[in-house]
Amino acid sequence: MSLRQYEYALAVAEEGSVTAAAEVLHVAQPSVSQQIRGLERELGVELFARTPTGLVPTVVGRAFLREAEVAVRAARRARATARAGADDLVGELVVSAQMGFGTRQLPGALGALRRRFRRLEVSVFEEPSSAELDRLCRRGVLDLALMAACERSPADAHHLGDEEFVVVLGAGHRQLAADRVELRELEGEPWVRFDRDSALDGVLLDVLRDNGLTPTTAARVSQTATAVRWAAHGLGVTLVPASAVPHGYEHLVRPVFPVVSQPVIAVVRQGAGPAETALLEFLRQETWSDSASFSPIS
Secondary structure (H helix, E strand, C coil), X not given: CCHHHXXXXXXXXXXXXXXXXXXXXXXXHHHHHHHHHHHHHHHCCCCEEEECCEEEECHHHHHHHHHHXXXXXXXXXXXXXXXXXXXXXXXXXXXXXXXXXXXCHHHHHHHHHHHHCCCEEEEEEECCCHHHHHHHHHHCCCCEEEEECCCCCCCCCEEEEEXXXXXXXXXXXXXXXXXXXXXXHHCCCEEEEECCXXXXXXXXXXXXXXXXXXXXXXXXXXXXXXXXXXHHCCCCEEEEEHHHCCCCCHHHEEEEECCCEXXXXXXXXXXCCHHHHHHHHHHHCCCCCCHHHHXXXX
């Protein structure tokens, strides 16, 4: 077996046909077909089921492809590390950002990273669910993850700062007159919440229960930016990290009392290379809490 066969199999699984995979790989269709047949013969299993709508991975094929993807990514990292020079690092860096963390900080840090390594490609998984994050970890594709610290945080996690949470109110809401909103004053308000298995909805539930509030759910969303926009239009109030508030909505945001904050950590894969190390340093230079900027101007 070879990495080329792995790459061809992954392309076929992604595109659903040998023809489409050949186009993506910039090779002749017979070459892809030959490599896939050879791989199946060597393994002694059928990796793809031939259906009227295209090629679909079999149960065994899906298991094989998960491991093949890990191997291909590891090989790409190895090549990138070997080619790394003062200003020449190629390859892909995969980052995940939980709970909206890094919305303001990541662009600056990634911009600095790209100025240092101009041939580097970055993929960011924004606000993955617990299931998605677990899938990314099991596939072994993550290079760096931004998340809230918890009891299960790795011992070698890097603390970047404490992210303060803020409440987003609809235009004309009575609490906009306050510099800081007391959470108990939101009794009876409908809430824009998050996916049931998301860490952000867990934070929201804990905060409301700690303050004796029982939330009435107006809607559920998967992204913090969507929650902010829906709250701004009066669908309900919501609670998000300060840095996750999109530009243009600052006037509808207030800090809360008691203060709600979460330690933000960066978890870097074992054997981190120069790209992960550099991104971590750039993230350390960013500001991770600035809720004071949401207070009304006197």
